[in-house]
Amino acid sequence: xxxxxxxxxxxxxxxxxxxxxxxxVLYPASARKQATGPVAEHAAFGMWRxxxxxxxxxxxVRELRxxxxxxx
Numbered sequence: 001x002x003x004x005x006x007x008x009x010x011x012x013x014x015x016x017x018x019x020x021x022x023x024x025v026l027y028p029a030s031a032r033k034q035a036t037g038p039v040a041e042h043a044a045f046g047m048w049r050x051x052x053x054x055x056x057x058x059x060x061v062r063e064l065r066x067x068x069x070x071x072x
Contacts, residue, residue: 007014014026054060
């Protein structure tokens with residue numbers, strides 16, 4: 001673990017292997033902070049803004065949960 005932390009401190013990605021197969025990659029937190037911008041500029045931000053059925057959030061959530069409670 002100490003080697004992993006040292007590599008991350010050097011801003012190096014660390015590949016996680018399990019039985020010789022790649023399972024994931026750890027990236028330093030500093031790389032993530034540089035890559036992100038303001039949330040309002042993300043492509044997904046406001047993508048449902050024009051949906052009339054979601055204007056009232058409380059009603060939309062009640063509708064989602066209704067099926068679960070009616071099944072009892």
